[in-house]
Amino acid sequence: xxxxxxxxxGWSGLAAAVELCRHRVEVTLIEAAGRLGGRxxxxxxxxxxxxxxxHLVIGAYHGVLELLAAxxxxxxxxxxxxxxxxxxxxxxxxxxxxLRLRLAALPAPFHLLGGILGAEGLxxxxxxxxxxFCLAAARSRDxxxxxxxxxxxxxxxxxxxxxxxxxxxxCLAALNTPLHEASAGMFLRVLRDAFAYDRRDSDLLxxxxxxxxxxxxxxxxxxxxxxxxxLLDRRAAALEVSHxxxxxxxxxxxxxxxxxxxxLALPPPACLRLIEPCAALRAxxxxxxxxxxxxxxxxxxxxxxxxxxxxxxxxxxxxxAQWAFDLGVSGEPGLIAAVISGPGEHMELERDVxxxxxxxxxxxxFPHWPAPEEIFTLCDKRATFLSRPGINAWRPDxxxxxxxxxxxxxxxxxxxxxxxxxxxxxGLECARRIVREPSEMTRGQT
Ligand SMILES: Cc1cc2nc3c(=O)[nH]c(=O)nc-3n(C[C@H](O)[C@H](O)[C@H](O)COP(=O)(O)OP(=O)(O)OC[C@H]3O[C@@H](n4cnc5c(N)ncnc54)[C@H](O)[C@@H]3O)c2cc1C
Numbered sequence: 001x002x003x004x005x006x007x008x009x010g011w012s013g014l015a016a017a018v019e020l021c022r023h024r025v026e027v028t029l030i031e032a033a034g035r036l037g038g039r040x041x042x043x044x045x046x047x048x049x050x051x052x053x054x055h056l057v058i059g060a061y062h063g064v065l066e067l068l069a070a071x072x073x074x075x076x077x078x079x080x081x082x083x084x085x086x087x088x089x090x091x092x093x094x095x096x097x098x099l100r101l102r103l104a105a106l107p108a109p110f111h112l113l114g115g116i117l118g119a120e121g122l123x124x125x126x127x128x129x130x131x132x133f134c135l136a137a138a139r140s141r142d143x144x145x146x147x148x149x150x151x152x153x154x155x156x157x158x159x160x161x162x163x164x165x166x167x168x169x170x171c172l173a174a175l176n177t178p179l180h181e182a183s184a185g186m187f188l189r190v191l192r193d194a195f196a197y198d199r200r201d202s203d204l205l206x207x208x209x210x211x212x213x214x215x216x217x218x219x220x221x222x223x224x225x226x227x228x229x230x231l232l233d234r235r236a237a238a239l240e241v242s243h244x245x246x247x248x249x250x251x252x253x254x255x256x257x258x259x260x261x262x263x264l265a266l267p268p269p270a271c272l273r274l275i276e277p278c279a280a281l282r283a284x285x286x287x288x289x290x291x292x293x294x295x296x297x298x299x300x301x302x303x304x305x306x307x308x309x310x311x312x313x314x315x316x317x318x319x320x321a322q323w324a325f326d327l328g329v330s331g332e333p334g335l336i337a338a339v340i341s342g343p344g345e346h347m348e349l350e351r352d353v354x355x356x357x358x359x360x361x362x363x364x365x366f367p368h369w370p371a372p373e374e375i376f377t378l379c380d381k382r383a384t385f386l387s388r389p390g391i392n393a394w395r396p397d398x399x400x401x402x403x404x405x406x407x408x409x410x411x412x413x414x415x416x417x418x419x420x421x422x423x424x425x426x427g428l429e430c431a432r433r434i435v436r437e438p439s440e441m442t443r444g445q446t
Pocket of ligand 1: 007008009010011012013030031033036037038039052053054055234235236237270296297298380383384408409411418419420421423
């Protein structure tokens with residue numbers, strides 16, 4: 001039986017390991033941290049548990065859903081499904097009234113078109129502009145040449161107010177990239193995947209307890225239940241490559257792990273550190289070095305349990321915070337996560353000032369709320385790569401020039417932005433390419 005070593009226990013590495021275990025491959029997964037999940041893990045702060053950043057998961061995450069089904073995990077045990085509904089509020093409703101969009105009871109994409117027609121808070125002209133854009137987006141396929149989402153908006157005559165209240169927040173939430181820098185091709189793909197094919201694709205999937213219980217923990221149980229090994233607090237330091245083939249990795253403690261295949265399921269900076277010394281991987285290293293990154297800040301504000309939002313997730317307009325999530329749906333009544341995606345002035349603010357600003361914004365939008373009892377802030381400066389025009393042509397493939405050395409992770413060429421779904425798909429693709437290689441697998445038999 002071939003032995004596969006997966007380096008990295010984020011969603012991509014776990015997906016690769018699960019899929020390999022399903023094909024009865026002998027898997028060892030090493031993770032540098034003391035927990036699984038990578039950027040989407042569960043962390044502790046002052047005796048309480050939090051997700052390591054608020055995540056939005058939708059019904060179009062077919063890779064995640066297929067893998068849960070393959071592991072025998074019933075969806076309803078790990079998340080609740082809710083139809084997408086957009087409510088966007090501003091602290092000054094007299095100048096910027098609430099925008100509310102409920103999807104119509106129609107098949108996709110008419111559910112969205114009907115929703116736009118019936119939306120509250122949009123002028124008739126805005127509705128027609130949005131409808132024209134959605135129809136064009138549903139019909140569009142790959143762009144012959146990529147350009148920015150700002151340019152896309154301009155080409156489709158989208159009014160500035162509609163852009164700032166509807167398209168910009170969606171672009172930031174989906175690509176974590178500002179409009180003027182974001183890839184139109186990637187934005188159109190995300191819109192199509194969420195709204196064009198099946199109305200359930202736009203559903204929100206709300207974790208029942210937290211991100212770790214949604215996938216990393218079931219994946220751990222599955223991998224270990226199928227004979228796989230998971231080693232935490234083990235960091236890869238170097239790749240063992242000779243004659244164009246990888247034979248294992250050396251860990252920082254000097255231990256060596258041999259394998260017939262190695263999957264590097266890492267974010268680009270960590271991957272780069274491992275592959276840079278290897279001449280045969282120079283071209284891949286150049287690609288890995290070519291990403292720029294954008295931050296995401298999550299502020300967890302703890303209110304009395306009676307505090308809740310009308311919807312699991314509400315958009316905020318004219319504020320630093322772009323979205324507020326009610327974590328009451330995940331068993332944490334009174335916990336509100338305020339999210340700020342992408343770069344901006346908030347990254348220059350002292351932590352205290354940022355917390356006060358966001359608490360004041362929420363107080364202005366929800367005047368009946370008391371002050372928060374506690375705020376815990378997580379800002380990841382390199383949360384995801386920037387999804388710039390042309391980025392898809394630049395992303396490395398899962399296969400590398402070194403035999404049996406594979407790449408997974410949200411940055412590899414899946415066509416998806418840096419998301420949980422992109423990460424899972426990359427892991428699945430690696431695993432499938434490994435098991436589809438009978439000669440390699442046979443060579444691995446000892
Ligand atoms: C704050 C925040 C909010 C986000 N919001 C969303 C969202 O709403 N929706 C969405 O779909 N996506 C979101 N994302 C993106 C999503 O979290 C990532 O795309 C996904 O988790 C990436 O998974 P990965 O396995 O590719 O990489 P990672 O999660 O980075 O996993 C890589 C793992 O490798 C380990 N590692 C690193 N170096 C070594 C080494 N040398 N040896 C061994 N192990 C090593 C790391 O410790 C890590 O656990 C968000 C990300 C952040 C940070």
